[in-house]
Amino acid sequence: MPARFSRCELLFDFMSVYRKLLSRILSGNSDANISFDDLLKVMRHLDFECRIRGSHHIFHRADVPEILNFQPKGNQGKPYQIKQLREVLTKNHLINEDDT
Secondary structure, three states, rough: OOOOOHHHHHHHHHHHHHHHHHHHHHOOHHHHOOEEHHHHHHEEEEEEEEEEOOEEEEEEEEEEEEEEEEEOOOOOOHHHHHHHHHHHHOOOOOOOHHHH
16 A cells, blocks of 8 residues: 655655755755756745746746856756856845755
8 A cells, every 4th residue: 555645744855855955056065966857946946937948947036136047968957057056045045044
């Protein structure tokens, strides 16, 4: 019989995965090892809106002056784009203490 999880358990699991991923992004030690799908999940969780043109995923948010343009390299995010994201997150104070 398959295991059933409550919404609370699923949310907790997502948040722990999100915190680990965000920690990896903010540390700067694994920029070459962040999957593009994980990068998209972080952007969605941070309420960025996305427009897609070909392979370009263009992210914006009303309270952030920068526009972020990501393209996958295979199934990975590009290291310089992870660095750009880290800089935008810290510059615009988008990370709460609860997130890390």
